[in-house]
Every structure is written in structure tokens, then in C-alpha cells.
Amino acid sequence: LQLSVPNQELHFVCAIKTCPAKMTCPIMIMKGFLLISLIFNIRVNICKAVLTTEQFLYNFKMMVQDWFNESQTSSRYYVLQKVKGTVIYENYMSTDFEFKRSNCTKHQMPVHLVREKYGCFAIDSEDLKHIMKCTVLHNGCMVALQTLNNFAAQCHHGDSSALHEIEKLFPDKY
Incomplete structure (x- = not known):
């Protein structure tokens, strides 16, 4: 499975050897996807806040x-x-x-x-x-x-x- 995020590429390999003993590969993939989504959303929200501040100062x-x-x-x-x-x-x-x-x-x-x-x-x-x-x-x-x-x-x-x-x-x- 390959997930793409702007400026980043993350690869997850689903094989028995890469997963911890008590965790299945789909759960690892889901956790990785959620982490990437969280990081991406934080980055997008920071960019929106910066743009909003710049627009506010421009308007002033x-x-x-x-x-x-x-x-x-x-x-x-x-x-x-x-x-x-x-x-x-x-x-x-x-x-x-x-x-x-x-x-x-x-x-x-x-x-x-x-x-x-x-x-x-x-x-x-x-x-x-x-x-x-x-x-x-x-x-x-x-x-x-x-x-x-x-x-x-x-x-x-x-x-x-x-x-x-x-x-x-x-x-x-x-």
C-alpha cells in the first residue's frame, strides 16, 4: 500500500514479518493512515491560519x-x-x-x-x-x-x- 501526501511519500508493506505479533497489517496501515491524515490536517490548518492573519493585516x-x-x-x-x-x-x-x-x-x-x-x-x-x-x-x-x-x-x-x-x-x- 502506498499513500501520497504532498511533498511526502510513505510506503507500508503488508507482510507478516513487518507487523508486531499482536497487530494485524490492516490495523498498522489504518494507524499509519490516521497519523498521516492528522499531520496533513495540522499542516493545512496552520497554513489557513497564516493566510487568514495575512488577509486580516492586508485588510487593516x-x-x-x-x-x-x-x-x-x-x-x-x-x-x-x-x-x-x-x-x-x-x-x-x-x-x-x-x-x-x-x-x-x-x-x-x-x-x-x-x-x-x-x-x-x-x-x-x-x-x-x-x-x-x-x-x-x-x-x-x-x-x-x-x-x-x-x-x-x-x-x-x-x-x-x-x-x-x-x-x-x-x-x-x-
């Missing part, structure tokens, strides 16, 4: 990108290039994102279609004035970002510092 990134593009006033959309890190507070998380200007415009398509699979990609990628950096607050990953974030206060151009952007927001204070 696209939600942040959509929030950013709905909030900014440029005629061009921006694409999310980097997630720089997350700080976990008691009730919220704070994540730094870097966006780069894309080849897609607001005239061409709605915000939810600004995706690589639809041909949107970063242009002027090394020009700091076309890079935006945002610190986004969130509670979990699928909360409405508009309720926690103020685009003008949390996003700034790559060629300026956060302090410079705050000074622009409140010119009388500084």
Missing part, C-alpha cells in the same frame, strides 16, 4: 490607506508603503504609517480601488515632499478610524518634522 492596511486618501486633499491618491511600528497603550494602539504619492488620481477611480492589483503604485518615491507620515490611533484593527483620528494633526510631509506641522496648525501659539 487597506482600511488605513482608504482613511488617509479620504482625508487628504491632493488630486492624487497615496499608497501605503511602510508600517513602521505599533505602540500599545492601555486602551489604544498607535501605529506609524508611511504613504507615498501614487500614479492614480481621484478623477480616475474611487478610493476603494486604489490597490496594487488595479495598477496603483508609488511614484516620486524618493522625493520627501511626496511622502506623508501618519501616526494612527486605533483600538484593535477594524475600528472606524475617523472617530479616533484627526488627519491634520497626525499626518505630516516626509520633508518636515511633526513639530513643524504642529506649528503650522497653531501659528498663534508658537
